[in-house]
Amino acid sequence: MLKEDRRVRIICGHYGSGKTEFAVNYAVKLAAEGGHPMLADIDVINPYFRSRERSAELEKLGVRVAASSTSATSLDLPSISAGVYSAFDDHSTDAVIDIGGDKGGITVLNRFSDHFSSPAEYDLFFIINAYREATKNASQITDYIDIFENTCGLKVSGLINNTHMLKSTVADDIINGYRLAFKVSEKTGIPLRYNSGMSGLYEKLPEEIKSRFFPMELFMRDDWMS
Amino acid sequence: MEKMLMKGNEAVGAAAIKAGCKYFFGYPITPQNELPEYMSRELPKNGGTYLQAESEIGAINMVFGAAGAGARVMTSSSSPGIALKQEGISYLCGAELPCVIVNMSRSGPGLGGIQPAQGDYFQATRGGGNGDYYTPVYAPASIQETVDLVQEAFDVADTYRTPVIILGDGMIGQMMESVEFKDIQKRRLPQKDWALKEHVEKGSKKLINSLYIKPEEMEPHLQKIFGKYDVIKKEEVRYEKFNCEGADVVAVAYGTVSRIVRNAIKKLEEDGIKLGLIRPITLWPFPFEAFDEISPETKAFLSVEMSMGQMIDDVKIANAGRLPVEFYGRPGGIVPKPIEVVDKVKEILGGAK
The missing domain is CATH 3.40.50.970 (Thiamin diphosphate (ThDP)-binding fold, Pyr/PP domains)
Known part of the structure; x- marks a missing residue:
């Protein structure tokens, strides 16, 4: 399923929507499907919960990680490793680009704009969590999409319904998010690519969500977190 | 809302x-x-x-x-x-x-x-x-x-x-x-x-x-x-006391660390060890009264902090010399894992035998 997506998958959205968790899961699944994933962490917005904190674990699962050029995982310097260029330039990799939230996060993409080749090589996935204050209705989301597209020059090519309440998510939460994402999709013509959620919820979901279900595991939340 | x-x-x-x-x-x-x-x-x-x-x-x-x-x-x-x-x-x-x-x-x-x-x-x-x-x-x-x-x-x-x-x-x-x-x-x-x-x-x-x-x-x-x-x-004193009745050890922790201790409590239960928790919600005024009643089974207090040990001073004042006051801390930006607390509690109890 993931291999049908375009080679460079860029994950964007409002901060706190679950972009990093989705990006990490996506890269791990790509590796499991026999791809050659490279996870490029170009989040210069968040000081905590960045995919680079999980580098060692991810490398073991077959995911290459490129992040900051400084060795400290916890520095808040907006420095990005030159290794990130290979996500764009090396056509043998399946790239997953985890960017920071909001406009500030997506602005970083512009640094790589001269490395963008054909638009057919890019998927810009917009993550939706209906429980985030700034993306709880369709017009807020389409405003975000407009700003993002104008900031980076790429078009959002897919919506990801990642609506959740962390570990207390129930099937209805995913269904609520699906309704919202569906509305955005109808309004914009952008296809709803995946509905993500903890794999245990799959059986409780209606068929239209099941067919595009993306099962998640939590890599970024420690076991004491809710 | x-x-x-x-x-x-x-x-x-x-x-x-x-x-x-x-x-x-x-x-x-x-x-x-x-x-x-x-x-x-x-x-x-x-x-x-x-x-x-x-x-x-x-x-x-x-x-x-x-x-x-x-x-x-x-x-x-x-x-x-x-x-x-x-x-x-x-x-x-x-x-x-x-x-x-x-x-x-x-x-x-x-x-x-x-x-x-x-x-x-x-x-x-x-x-x-x-x-x-x-x-x-x-x-x-x-x-x-x-x-x-x-x-x-x-x-x-x-x-x-x-x-x-x-x-x-x-x-x-x-x-x-x-x-x-x-x-x-x-x-x-x-x-x-x-x-x-x-x-x-x-x-x-x-x-x-x-x-x-x-x-x-x-x-x-x-x-x-x-x-x-x-x-x-x-x-205005505010605190939460959890699992302290008959506890082998009572941990004292606030904020994020108290969440980690709660996880350790569950893990220790599986080994038949009872860990209690006193969670100060107000740090000043410190909830000294939470320490008034100590179960006879309790062998020590354990202050768990993301520091080199600061709240432990208040725990010692509250304890007033009755029990040993132990410390487990991860300073410098490290968030301790529940298993580290589990190990520390086992070490305390092992030492007491």
């Missing part, structure tokens, strides 16, 4: 606005930046003013001005920034001005690092500035509790005319959790007849400062302030 997923820092901002905070003065520092950012976006929409000051010192003195005028006002920062504010906090205490100060603390001393730490316990509970004073300190352990305590902090500040500190660690600021904005129980608040606003309206003169040149005036001023502290110690 329905249930939402919020980052701790945003939730502080939303709670402050709900509590009627109209002014925010601050200066950026990681890991609390989402709070000023939220306030800069949302306060103007709610009839308030957000102003980025030229420094933390500037910000706290603007808080002095707004509080003196009679407004609900907040500032926030993280450890080194809070250190810079200490002069202003001392002045606010001396002038008896209410405000809420948020510290999403990181490691130190000095610039330290940006990861969560609890090394500001002494600074918050002992009065980090000069002179004789304390400030009520709330230490939330979840984003929901943060939302509730921030709202209450404004009422406590107004009730006692004192700055109130919300001490989260960086994890509380950065973590996402679901929150609900419930109406908190309203207190009957005193009239702000001391505030400049009232005097300007009446055309009378009023000077608010912390200068008392004559010792025979300064002494009663301090006695008056400490009289309020006695009331605060009686009325």
Whole structure:
């Protein structure tokens, strides 16, 4: 399923929507499907919960990680490793680009704009969590999409319904998010690519969500977190 | 307001606005930046003013001005920034001005690092500035509790005319959790007849400062302030006691660390070991009364902190020499794992046999 997506998958959205968790899961699944994933962490917005904190674990699962050029995982310097260029330039990799939230996060993409080749090589996935204050209705989301597209020059090519309440998510939460994402999709013509959620919820979901279900595991939340 | 997923820092901002905070003065520092950012976006929409000051010192003195005028006002920062504010906090205490100060603390001393730490316990509970004073300190352990305590902090500040500190660690600021904005129980608040606003309206003169040149005036001023502290110690102590009845060891932990201890409690249960938890919600006043009753089975207290050991001093005072007081700490920005607490408890019990 993931291999049908375009080679460079860029994950964007409002901060706190679950972009990093989705990006990490996506890269791990790509590796499991026999791809050659490279996870490029170009989040210069968040000081905590960045995919680079999980580098060692991810490398073991077959995911290459490129992040900051400084060795400290916890520095808040907006420095990005030159290794990130290979996500764009090396056509043998399946790239997953985890960017920071909001406009500030997506602005970083512009640094790589001269490395963008054909638009057919890019998927810009917009993550939706209906429980985030700034993306709880369709017009807020389409405003975000407009700003993002104008900031980076790429078009959002897919919506990801990642609506959740962390570990207390129930099937209805995913269904609520699906309704919202569906509305955005109808309004914009952008296809709803995946509905993500903890794999245990799959059986409780209606068929239209099941067919595009993306099962998640939590890599970024420690076991004491809710 | 329905249930939402919020980052701790945003939730502080939303709670402050709900509590009627109209002014925010601050200066950026990681890991609390989402709070000023939220306030800069949302306060103007709610009839308030957000102003980025030229420094933390500037910000706290603007808080002095707004509080003196009679407004609900907040500032926030993280450890080194809070250190810079200490002069202003001392002045606010001396002038008896209410405000809420948020510290999403990181490691130190000095610039330290940006990861969560609890090394500001002494600074918050002992009065980090000069002179004789304390400030009520709330230490939330979840984003929901943060939302509730921030709202209450404004009422406590107004009730006692004192700055109130919300001490989260960086994890509380950065973590996402679901929150609900419930109406908190309203207190009957005193009239702000001391505030400049009232005097300007009446055309009378009023000077608010912390200068008392004559010792025979300064002494009663301090006695008056400490009289309020006695009331605060009686009325405002807050803590949670969990699983302590018949516990082999009782852990004492606040904020993020208390969550980790709860996880350790579950893990230890599987091995037939009972770990209790005393979770101070107010760090000052410290919940000494929570230590009054100790089960005869309990062999030790264990202070777990993201520091080299600061709250342990209060635990020792509370314990009053009855039991051994052990310590487990991860300073410098490391968040301990539940298994580390499990191992420490087993070590304590092994040693006791």
